Amino acid sequence: MEDWRRIDIDAFDPESGRLTAADLIPPNQAQVTLQELQPKIQQIRSMSTSGDMISAIQLATSDPPYGADDSTKAQYLQAVLEALGQTRQADISNIIKQLSPKQHDVLIKYLYKGMSVPEGQKQGGILLSWFEKLTQEAGVNPVVHYLSDRRTV
Amino acid sequence: MSFNEKSVLANFKLVKAPIYSHCFSADRTLLAITCENKCLVYRLQGATSPPSLVATLENHDKTVTAVDISAHGRIVTCSQDRNAYVWEPLSDGSYRPTLVLLRINRAATSVSWAPSGYKFAVGSSARIIAVCYYEQENNWWVSKHIKKPIKSTINCISWHSNGVLLAAGGTDGYMRVFSGFIKGLDSKDAVVNSPWGDKFPFGSLVREWYQGSYVHDVKWNSSQERIGFVAHDGSLNVVDSQGNHQTVDAPEGLPYRSLAWINNNSILCAGYSCHPVLFSEANGAWKFAKNLDKVSDANAKKSTVSLDGNDDEEENNAFGMSALKKFKELDLKGRVSTAVQHSAHENAIVELKAFQESNGQVVQVSSCGLDGEIVLYNV
Incomplete structure (x- = not known):
């Protein structure tokens, strides 16, 4: 016998209008392409290689590419992870103190995202600190904001 | 502690189940609460003695999610069984139920009488707001639906004092204002010169705001034509017809489940931090003002310190150190938990309602929580 309890009845109802993945995307989100984002990624990279971690993190956490596709987001994430990983332990709290609450919210998104990908897990210790x-x-x-925010990085 | 005593006026432990919704009658003598699949009606007997149970309304066969009492004393309840009942008070103190067919295929989540008491709105998980009114000729409660453009469960609804504009927030992250104008029941005079528009046909979308996270509660401030709402990102938002949108974050971070306007420039919020928080507006910006009934950290620390001090000499004993320490910690935990002060609510507060007003300002607020308690606060 068919397991009728598991039948998705909404799928048979054209009027059901149930939520789709597209419905969860926030409205009025600006689309960003990799080309547009490339200069910013370069800038973050050069700042972190020159040791200017505060500027690198501040730039990375302001106006993140919410409206980009997954591969673009991954490239941006890579640059952010490098910056996070190159920061010395002793400097971390100092940098965080100089960020705005909005930047805190963005930073925690990259911390969680970093922990979810292999590249970030390699430097899990520093992400945790x-x-x-x-x-x-x-x-x-920031954690509460992260949990309820539909703009993902 | 003295602060706690000052802000908590009364604390009634009524049931052993969560109270999702409560409401006082207009004269503040009767209290209706939801309890599992029943609605319990109590008579208040002052702040010190517990209210006495006068009626049990049990027609729903699933959890009752919301209750409201109209200006005329009619009680409306709605439930996860997808129905609503209107309970007409009879002279002997009992209630006569009338089923309202909402025509929804998901749980009803929230209910609110219009200020006139002749119609009410029900929010539901079926992505529908049902506006219900009584039709004399058919002897029947009619339900009209507001569907578009709601994309998900409606969590909360609030009527403007003109009885036409209806604010609703839901899990799709939008707070919307609809028109709940019923022909033959409402008069167009109520919305003359309204800053929200010129025409209000039933079900039309008047405004919408995107918040992104679940909107838990919404309340009109009709005299100022402003709306306050709280969302699951821990924010309190105040919006108006001009498109202004002000946001302030919960200082403790945990989201609020409910809000109540205290006066034109202050709002009380409460939620997962188990105690109410007052916000006030100065120079056009909303700010945290004060905590009510918050257990102070200083007191909690003091009690643990004194416990540590008592056990100093035993800690020098090297033998069986770790096991002894483990036991002591367990023991300590037990003692600390009994010594810890609780706020009046021991679990999340899910609804706030104005209880008493004086000079246009709310001076007492009632709350219900997942701990099964009703608390009255002095603001």
Whole structure:
């Protein structure tokens, strides 16, 4: 017998109008292409190689590419992860203190995203210490925002 | 502690289940709460003695999600069984139920009488707001649907005092204002010169705001034509007809489940932090003002310090150190948990309602929580 309890009845109802993945994308999101984003990625990279970590993190956490496709987001993430990983432990809390609450919210998105990909897991320790310092500074606010925000990085 | 005593006026532990919604009658003598698949009606007997149960309304066969009492004393309940009942008070203190067929295929989540008491709106998971009114000729409650452009569950609804504009927030991250104008029931005079528009045909979308996260509660401030709403990202938002949108974040980070306007420049919020928080507006910006009934950190610390001090000499004993320490910590935990002060609510607060007003300002607020308690706060 067919397992009728598991039948997706909404799929048979054209009027159901149920939520699709597209419905969850926030409205009025600006589309960003890799070409448009490339200069910013370069800038983050050059700042972090020259050791200007504060500027690199501040640039990375302002106006992130929410409206980009997955591969573009991955490239941007890569640059952010490099910057995060090259920061010395002792500097972390100092940098976090200089970020705005909005930048905290963006930073925690990259921390979580970093922990979810192999490249980030290799430097999991440093991501965790970023996370620790961030929650010491800003409390659970960024975490709550992260959980409920549909703009993903 | 003295602060706690000052802000908490009364604390009634009524049931052992969560109270999702509560409402007082207009004269503040009766209290209706939801409890599992029933609605319990109590008579208040002052702040010190517990309210006495006067009626149990049990026709729903699933969890009752919301209750509201009209200006005339009619109680409306809605439930996950997709129905609503209107309970007409009879002279002997009992209630006569009338089923309202909402014509929805998902749970009803919220209900609110229009200020006139002749119609009410029900929010539901079926992506529908049902506006229901009584039709004399058919002896029947009629339900009209607002569908578009709602994309997900409606969590909360609030009527403007003109009885036409209806604000609703939901899990699609939008707070929307609709028209709930019913021909033959409402008069167009109510919305003359409204800043929200000229024409309000039933079901039309008047405004919408995108918040992104679940909108938990929404409340009109009709005299100022402003709307306050709280969302799951821990924000309190205030919007108006001009498109202004002000946001302030919860200082403790945890989201609010409910809000209540105290006066034109202050709003009380409460939610997962288990105590109310007052926000006020100064120079056009909303700011955190104060915590009500918050257990102070200083007191909690003091009690643990004194416990540590008592056990100093035993800690020098090297033998069986780790096991002893483990036991002591367990023991300590037990003692600390009994010594810890609780706020009046021991679990999340899910609804706030104005209880008493004086000089145009709310001075007492009632709340219900997942701990099964009703608390009255002095603001």
